[in-house]
Amino acid sequence: MKFIVDTLTLIADWSNNNSGFLTLIIFIITLILGWTSGIFRALLRKPNFIIEVLPGPTFCCTMPTGRKYNGHDTHLTAIALYLSITNTGSAPAEVSGVHIAYHNYSFRYSFLWFWLRDQITALKDFQVAIGNDDIKVYPFLFQESFLLPTKRDTYLRQGQKTNGVVYFEQRESWGSFLPRARHGKIKIKICVLDSYRRKYKKLSDIPFVDIEEAKNITLQ
Numbered sequence: 001m002k003f004i005v006d007t008l009t010l011i012a013d014w015s016n017n018n019s020g021f022l023t024l025i026i027f028i029i030t031l032i033l034g035w036t037s038g039i040f041r042a043l044l045r046k047p048n049f050i051i052e053v054l055p056g057p058t059f060c061c062t063m064p065t066g067r068k069y070n071g072h073d074t075h076l077t078a079i080a081l082y083l084s085i086t087n088t089g090s091a092p093a094e095v096s097g098v099h100i101a102y103h104n105y106s107f108r109y110s111f112l113w114f115w116l117r118d119q120i121t122a123l124k125d126f127q128v129a130i131g132n133d134d135i136k137v138y139p140f141l142f143q144e145s146f147l148l149p150t151k152r153d154t155y156l157r158q159g160q161k162t163n164g165v166v167y168f169e170q171r172e173s174w175g176s177f178l179p180r181a182r183h184g185k186i187k188i189k190i191c192v193l194d195s196y197r198r199k200y201k202k203l204s205d206i207p208f209v210d211i212e213e214a215k216n217i218t219l220q
Contacts, residue, residue: 048089051202056082057126061214072174086161094195095154181208
């Protein structure tokens with residue numbers, strides 16, 4: 001017991017004699033803890049995008065162009081996706097881009113992805129007839145709509161979501177350079193980029209349709 005009392009007395013005397021130094025040490029430790037905790041809080045605050053592929057103008061279509069290249073008939077592949085993107089993270093961010101990829105039929109047994117990174121401006125709104133008189137118009141994700149009055153907001157705060165159509169066209173190709181289809185569907189990989197250049201990816205199977213079916217479900 002006497003040892004404990006002597007030790008506490010020694011510590012108290014040292015603290016009294018070195019109060020200035022002790023205050024400086026406490027101040028430095030407080031700064032370090034505040035700085036590191038701020039960094040950790042900043043690291044923990046980040047967006048997180050959840051991608052969902054919606055029914056509607058979601059399809060892949062390969063259509064003939066009527067032209068030839070070195071004696072081969074050429075074709076054009078178009079892919080439309082109706083996407084929903086939700087920010088479930090703890091910080092806001094802008095949806096800055098969407099890329100898509102598919103497995104190419106030319107490399108039938110390959111797991112390589114062929115990427116389409118540049119969206120194409122659609123010349124009309126994507127729309128579908130409902131009944132005899134009504135028409136449903138689908139919003140674009142980035143492009144301004146011709147028929148809808150409001151512009152889509154791709155800046156997502158925590159808990160917010162947006163939805164819209166993105167449209168891609170592969171450059172004119174020939175032969176078997178087209179998506180690999182199985183049972184009327186193709187597998188695609190979707191990559192959404194935020195304003196911090198983070199990437200969010202999702203795999204999905206979408207319908208592979210002919211040109212007439214594509215016209216019936218999209219552009220009227």
